[in-house]
Amino acid sequence: MNEQVVDISETLKYLSNELNSMRQTVDSQHAEICKLNRKVAAQSKEIRTLKKENSSLRKRLSKYEQPSKDSKNSSVPPSKEGLKTEVIRRTNSLREKSDKPVGGQTGHQGYTRKIVDAPDLILDHSSHYCQDCGRDISALEATLEYTTQEIDIPLIAPIIKEHRHSAKVCSCGCHNRPYAPKKRGGNNITFGKNIQALVTYLNVVQCVPYERLQSMLKTIFSIEMSQGTISNIIQVAKTKAEPAIKLIKDYIRGSSVVGFDESGCYCNGRLDWSWIAQTPHSTLVFRASSRAGKVLENQFGADVLKNITAVTDRHAAYFALDFKDHQICLAHILRELQYLNELDPNQDWSKKVEELLKETIHKRKENPSTKIDASPWLK
Structure with a gap:
């Protein structure tokens, strides 16, 4: 501004251009501010919508809070339960409340231990002195009022048998020994x-x-x-x-249906696995160092497993094997249904399935060898 103005028209023209440029800048910034304001308003609206939706979802999900899994409602073994859960399991009965009266039910054949006619030992109990005057009454004849019997076992003590091995020499010169020769260095006590x-x-x-x-x-x-x-x-x-x-x-x-299971066991401080294969008439228990499905293939043969319907839990190794068919253990399914009952008490389909399975198990136990008609169950 200290410069001397020579041409006023040039100066005015310059100032006019400068003013127009500033107006354009202001207009551009105003448009940008309006754009940002619209964006902020839209985001604020979206945030309010999301907050409302989040609140609604939280309310809906609150009833689906997952209960803790234990040996009662899942396949979690008791050894993996926490201390609190274990205490509850040990102190609370897992049996469901029933409307039946306590004690033996109608139609149940009771059992009472009967008095034995010929006991091994008879002990007489009678007073030797009068409880009132203290007089000696041991010589008086007693009148039997009642008898009781006590079952016990004798004091257990080992019986030591000495086997004397003698030889006989026949007139023909043969040495007769009706026993195996004594092993060199063998123990005389067995x-x-x-x-x-x-x-x-x-x-x-x-x-x-x-x-x-x-x-x-x-x-x-x-x-x-x-x-x-x-x-x-x-x-x-x-x-x-x-x-x-x-x-x-x-x-x-050679069985068409076989149940398989495995459980950890420690052998000389090392974790091994105790396997079981079971049918209604036979049970085979064997130890293996692995929990993999290869154990069953090595034990029974892969070709044999193809002819077997396996009843197992949900251990992944069983699903990697080529069985003819596969049935999940009903006890495990019942536990998982119990978990679903706890997960959402308002739904009833898992309870209905649980009751259906329990009824079928009861029917099978009542008629273990009878073929049960499935048509009424499928209605």
Whole structure:
């Protein structure tokens, strides 16, 4: 502005152009501001709509809050439950409330233990002194008022049998020995068949570990036995049982429907898997180091599995095998239906399916060998 104005017309022209440029800039910025305002208004409207929709969805989803899964309503094993869930399961009955009266139901055949006519031991109980005056009444004749019987077992103590092996020499010079020759370095003390059978039963059938079995034998039966001896007894029993195990395995191979299951078990501190194959008449339990479906293929053969309808849980390994058909275990389905009942108490279809399955199971238990007509169930 300190410059000297020479030509007023040129100056006015310059200022006019500058003013027009500023007007264009202002108009452009005004248009942009209007555009942004419209965008903000649209976004505000969208936010209000989304908030309203979110609130509605939250309200709808509130009734679908997933209950925790446990061994009651899912395939979660009890060993995987939390402490709180385990306490509830152990202290609360899982049986559903019934309108039936407590005790034996109508038509149920009761059972009462009967008095034995010839007891092994008779004990007489009578007073020796008068409760009033203290006089000796032991010589007086007593009048029997009533009898009771007590069932007990005698004190268990091992019986030691000494086997004396004698030889006889015939006049012909033959040395007769009705027994096997003594093994060099063999122990002169062995355990009898009853003890071997008991050890095998407790370990194999009742799943008592070696250490606990060793303690049980010492505490209850006063028998000192090392874990190595227990292992040897089990191995001998296994060898003797191999023909029977083969028959069971062959029977299962020829069965049309077989139930399979597996459960973790620790063997010498290592996690192994105890497998089971079961039919109405035979059960085969075997140990494997894996939980994969290959275990069943190796045990029974892939060609055999193609002829079997398998009844299993939802373990993925079973679905990778080529069975003839597949039935999910009804007990697992009932647990999952229970979960759906807890998930949405307002719906009733899962409850109806649960009642249907329970009724069919009850019918089958009442008539285990009768073919049940399915047509009434499909109406």
